[in-house]
Each structure stands twice: as structure tokens, then as C-alpha cells.
Amino acid sequence: MTQIPGIDEGRLTPWLADRLPELEPPFRFVRVGEGQSNLTFRVEDATRRAVVLRRPPLGEILASAHDMDREHRILTGLAGAGARVPRPLAACNDPDVTGAPFYVMEHVDGVILTKVKAAEELPPAARATAARSLVQTLTELQAVDLDAAGLGDFKRPESLASRQLRRWTRQWHASKTAELPVVEEVAERLADQMPEEHESVLVHGDYRLDNAVLAADGEVKAVLDWELCTVGDPLADVGLAIAYWNELGPAAGQPGALFREPVTAVAGFPAGSELAAEYARASGRDLDALQFWTAFAYWKIAIIVEGVYRRWLNDPGNGSGAGELQPAVARLAGLAHATLEAVPTG
16 A cells, blocks of 8 residues: 555544545545645545545644634635535544544536646637636635624724734744845835724635635636634625635746646736726725735735745745745845835825
8 A cells, every 4th residue: 555645544444434434445645736735635535535634744834724624614604605616515623543633525517727728628708707716715715704603702802904904924934045125125015004903804814816715707606715704894705715826826937936737828818907897897986905915915925935935945845846946036026015105104
């Protein structure tokens, strides 16, 4: 039996058979997804029925990060509210089963656009639909009644920007592998330029095209990867979606980019500015603070990438190719700085 990093087949098999009796052993475990944070595995049983297992990365992880029980709880609440998310099936907090807490959710069949080839196989009309549906799905998520979904205790009196600035500054100091003064400079400017926050809604925290499962016509079937979910200003997810949309476009081919394939550069996908305009139409919200949140997103992604690189240094089993990501950190921090330069002041 080949050992799969992060999977103890001998212990997991009876656990799955007991918790999910509809599954029939033996099970086949395959690492899936492009994510470099939590590890995701497709679990296929003897009848080829599939479920998905999520667990934290290998090796040492930062305190409060990769909380599987929290992510499972979020999916439970959102699935109950009718949101476009995978249905959670079971959770385990016992690290003896496979080395860390984990949870299991339904497998949602569909397309995840991590590769240009996959995007090119969608008709141009479906690419346009994917952009529109990504925006529509976000407005639906932001309309979820948090109290009714059992997530009311996620609400915080302090602004999202101040909470996130504090959190990601801590993450930077805990994970940085080299000094990069622009990251500190951007943090100071973000603190000085924080906009007023007038709403508090569900915030995915990593909302982007390649965290969505699409139908053949481009409609979003499910949104994945809820580990960074919080509550706060609705433009936080819009800014993040725009930052990632731009990174998945032509800029991804430039030196020092995220080394993601330029999916949104494929004909049929609108520009990031059109995505923002569609959100304004769908939500009825103004976008006055969008540049701030887009700058914040570039800065946050820079710190996430540095964390991925740090985890790869600690244990290369966490992600193939992650060793090539570090140059993206400086480029992303530079994009954050340049975007802040364009934010109106006064």
C-alpha cells in the first residue's frame, strides 16, 4: 500500500465505514485541487461513489489557522440556509485517525477552472455566465441571515479592516522567510486609509473563480474553501475577487506572478472592472471603497503566499511547485502599494 501524505488508510477506512455506512470499502484516496493550504482529497468507494475529505496541511501550522471544526460548522449553517455550498457529512476532531482533525463533505460534480484548457472547453457564453454567476452567488451569500444559519456569534463589533489588518500582520511576522519592507509599509498605509464600514455580512475570505464548482453552462454550483470565512464589509470579498481575477488574467504570465494559469484571459471572460460593475448592479451597493479593499486583498494574498512557501519549506509534501511561489510575494505587495496610491484621500 502506497502511503499518501496526510492519509492513514488503515485508520480512516473503518472510521468512514462507521460514520458513512452508505459507502462501501475499500476506499481510494486522491489528492485534488490547486490549493496549497488545507489538503483536499477525493475519496472513492468500491462502487465509485465519491465524497471529499479536508484536513490541515502537514507539519507545523500557525495557531488559529486551519480550523476544521469551524469550517465544518460554517458549511452546516450555509447548507441549511440553502446556500451554494457542498453538504457536510461528518467531522472528526481526533488526530489519531489521520494525524489531524478533518471533515467529510459531499462531492459536487462540475468544473473548477484552475487550468486554461478547462476554461477553453467551456463555450464563450458559459465563460460570461461564470462571471455573472460568481457575482450573483456572492450577493446571495451576503444576504444569508447569520442568526438563522447559526452563525450569529461570528459577528464582531470592531471593523473588519482593523481585525484583518491585525490578524494578517501577525501572520506575516509568524511566517515570513525574509524581510520585505513594502509589506510593512502597505500595512501602515492600510491603517491610515481605512474606510467607514456601514454593513456587516458573511465574508468568504477567499472568494475567487477557482474556488467555485461550475456547471457545464457556467452557473456556480458550489463555493469551496471556507477556512477564512468571517463577517464584515461586503466589499472585502469583492476586492478579493477582483484581485484574484486580475491575477488569473494576462498578468499571471508576467515574471513574479502567482504562477496560476491565465484562466480569465481566455476570450469570453469580462475584465475585472466589468465584474465590479456587475456587482454594483446586482447588489445595489456603491463601490467607493473598492480600491481600498482591492489593495487590502493584494496585501493579504501576498501574506498567504508567503505562508504557503513557509509550509513548503517545513514540509514539501504540502504542495508541489510551492517552492516557486516566493517571488510572487514582492509583486503582490507592490500591487497593493500601487493600488493604494490610487485611493482618493480626504
